[in-house]
Amino acid sequence: MTVALDGEGLTPTGVAAVVRDQEPVSVPPEARTRVRRARERVLDVLDSGEAVYGLNTGFGELVNERIPPERVADLQTNLLRSHAAGAGRECSQDEVRAMLATRINALVKGYSGVREVVVDHLVTMLNEGVHPVVRSRGSLGASGDLAPLAHLALVLLGEGEADYGGDRLPGDEALAAVGLDPLALEAKEGLALINGTQLTVGKAALAVVDAERTVRAADVAGALTTEVTMGTTASSAAIIQDVRPHEGxxxxxxxVRRLCADSEIVESHRNCDRVQDAYSIRCLPQVHGAVRDAVSHLREAVEVELNSATDNPLVFAGDAFDARASGTDEATVLSGGNFHGAPLAHRLDYLTAAMTDLAAICExxxxRMVNPNLQEPHLPPFLTAESGLRSGYMIAQYTAAALVNECRSLGRPATDNTPVSGGQEDHVSMSAQSSHHARTAVDHAATVVGVELLCGAQAMEFVDDQLAAGRGTTAAYDAVREVAEPLTADRELAPELERASSLVVGGVLEAAVDGALSESLE
Incomplete structure (x- = not known):
C-alpha cells in the first residue's frame, strides 16, 4: 500500500503505516501542481524587490537586516547550519520517519514555496530509508521545531549524518547511496524546511495510535481482573452509563460487558454477599472512559495539524488577501504564527495526565491481585505457590508502581514560556517537550497494562477450572500465554513484561480478542 501525501488526508494511522510498516509514500499530481504554483509566487515576490521575511531578510531579531539578491541562497544554507544546534538523545527511527512524512505533507499543501525537487528528495529519503541523525532536544515549539528539523534538513545539503542500511554515513554519502545529489537551496526553502511542528505532530500522531490501543487493552485487562477477583460487571451495565452519557x-x-459475556466465573458469584467492588474495578468505565475522551481530544487536533501549513511566511495567490497593496500583487507572502505549537502542546499535556491516571488505576x-491483605481467598500471596520461598509477581507490581510514579513526575505541564531571539520570539509553546512527556506516559501506561494482563492470566490459574471465563477474557488469557507461560517457579520477569507491553501497543491482544468476539457472533 502506498500512502498518498497530498496535504489533505493524512491521518495518525497513515503516519503509523509509513513509520512502522515502512509503507512507501507518493505525492499525487494535484499536490505537485500546488507546489509549482507556490514556487512561482515566491519568484514573483523576489522579482518585485520588496522586503519579505525569510526571503530576503534575516530571521528572528535580525528581521530588519536586508539580504542582497546575490546572497539569498546563502541565507537559506546558513539558516540550516546555524539552527542544527540540538542536544540530548538522538531521535528514534520512528520519530525521524514521522518527521519526514509530516514535513512532506505540509510542504505539498502549496503554501511554502519550495521547489518540487526538494519534495522529491524528501520522498526518496523516506522511501529508501535514509534517516537523518536528529537531536531530540532544542525545540521551543515556535517557530516550530526548529533545531530538530534543521538536523533533518541538513542532509539535503549533503551535510550532517544519516543512518542508511545499518550504517551511519555523512550526508552526501547517504544521498549518493540512493542516487541523489546534494541540493543547493534557493530562496525561502531553508525556512520552509524547518519552520513547522513536525517533531511535535509526528510524535503526537504515533502517541494517538498507541494510546488508543492502550486504552482498549486496559479495558481487556480490567475485565480480566474483574473476573479473577470475583468482581461484578453490574457496574458496567448500560443503564448506569445512560444516565451519565459520556461517550468514552x-x-x-x-x-467490559462484551469481554465478560458468557462468563461462568462472574455468574458463579452473582448473588454473593459482597455489596460493592473497590473503585479500581467499579469505576473502570468512568476512568478508562475519561482517558478515552482525552485521547480523542488529541486526535482531533492532530488530524487538523497533520494537514495544515505550519511554516512562515506563507505564500498565497495575490487575490487571496494583500495587506500591503489591496490585492494588486501577483503573489502575497504573509507572516503569521501557524508554527506555534500551542494547539498540540495543551492537548499533549492533557494526554500525559490522562495516561498517568490510566496507569494508576491499572496498578x-x-x-488487588497480588496483595495478601486485599486478595480473594482463592488467590495465593503474589500469585505464586509456596509464597515466602517464592516472590512470584511481587516485583512486577513494584515496577508498575515505579512507572506510575515517573508518569506523575511529568504531571507539571511542559507548556511554558522562555523568550528567545532578542525578545522577538517572546512567547513559545514548548510543544516538543509536551510530546516527549506524552510519549513517555503512553509507553509506561502500556507496560503497566501489560503487568495487569500478566497478573490477570496468572490469577486465572487459581480460579476453579470448571468455570469458563468470558469469551473476550478467554482470548486475552490465551494471548498472554503465547508470550508468558504460567508462573510455576520464580524466574526473570523482565522479558515477559516487555513482551506483554508489545501485545498491547502492537495490536496483537486487540486482534485476538476482536477475533474471538467476532467468531462468537457468527
Missing part, C-alpha cells in the same frame, strides 16, 4: 465511559462499559488492580 459508555464505550469502556460496553467493552491498583494489580495490587
Amino acid at each position: 465511559q459508555a464505550e469502556s462499559a460496553r467493552n 491498583r488492580r494489580v495490587d
Whole structure:
C-alpha cells in the first residue's frame, strides 16, 4: 500500500503505516501542481524587490537586516547550519520517519514555496530509508521545531549524518547511496524546511495510535481482573452509563460487558454477599472512559495539524488577501504564527495526565491481585505457590508502581514560556517537550497494562477450572500465554513484561480478542 501525501488526508494511522510498516509514500499530481504554483509566487515576490521575511531578510531579531539578491541562497544554507544546534538523545527511527512524512505533507499543501525537487528528495529519503541523525532536544515549539528539523534538513545539503542500511554515513554519502545529489537551496526553502511542528505532530500522531490501543487493552485487562477477583460487571451495565452519557465511559462499559459475556466465573458469584467492588474495578468505565475522551481530544487536533501549513511566511495567490497593496500583487507572502505549537502542546499535556491516571488505576488492580491483605481467598500471596520461598509477581507490581510514579513526575505541564531571539520570539509553546512527556506516559501506561494482563492470566490459574471465563477474557488469557507461560517457579520477569507491553501497543491482544468476539457472533 502506498500512502498518498497530498496535504489533505493524512491521518495518525497513515503516519503509523509509513513509520512502522515502512509503507512507501507518493505525492499525487494535484499536490505537485500546488507546489509549482507556490514556487512561482515566491519568484514573483523576489522579482518585485520588496522586503519579505525569510526571503530576503534575516530571521528572528535580525528581521530588519536586508539580504542582497546575490546572497539569498546563502541565507537559506546558513539558516540550516546555524539552527542544527540540538542536544540530548538522538531521535528514534520512528520519530525521524514521522518527521519526514509530516514535513512532506505540509510542504505539498502549496503554501511554502519550495521547489518540487526538494519534495522529491524528501520522498526518496523516506522511501529508501535514509534517516537523518536528529537531536531530540532544542525545540521551543515556535517557530516550530526548529533545531530538530534543521538536523533533518541538513542532509539535503549533503551535510550532517544519516543512518542508511545499518550504517551511519555523512550526508552526501547517504544521498549518493540512493542516487541523489546534494541540493543547493534557493530562496525561502531553508525556512520552509524547518519552520513547522513536525517533531511535535509526528510524535503526537504515533502517541494517538498507541494510546488508543492502550486504552482498549486496559479495558481487556480490567475485565480480566474483574473476573479473577470475583468482581461484578453490574457496574458496567448500560443503564448506569445512560444516565451519565459520556461517550468514552459508555464505550469502556460496553467493552467490559462484551469481554465478560458468557462468563461462568462472574455468574458463579452473582448473588454473593459482597455489596460493592473497590473503585479500581467499579469505576473502570468512568476512568478508562475519561482517558478515552482525552485521547480523542488529541486526535482531533492532530488530524487538523497533520494537514495544515505550519511554516512562515506563507505564500498565497495575490487575490487571496494583500495587506500591503489591496490585492494588486501577483503573489502575497504573509507572516503569521501557524508554527506555534500551542494547539498540540495543551492537548499533549492533557494526554500525559490522562495516561498517568490510566496507569494508576491499572496498578491498583494489580495490587488487588497480588496483595495478601486485599486478595480473594482463592488467590495465593503474589500469585505464586509456596509464597515466602517464592516472590512470584511481587516485583512486577513494584515496577508498575515505579512507572506510575515517573508518569506523575511529568504531571507539571511542559507548556511554558522562555523568550528567545532578542525578545522577538517572546512567547513559545514548548510543544516538543509536551510530546516527549506524552510519549513517555503512553509507553509506561502500556507496560503497566501489560503487568495487569500478566497478573490477570496468572490469577486465572487459581480460579476453579470448571468455570469458563468470558469469551473476550478467554482470548486475552490465551494471548498472554503465547508470550508468558504460567508462573510455576520464580524466574526473570523482565522479558515477559516487555513482551506483554508489545501485545498491547502492537495490536496483537486487540486482534485476538476482536477475533474471538467476532467468531462468537457468527
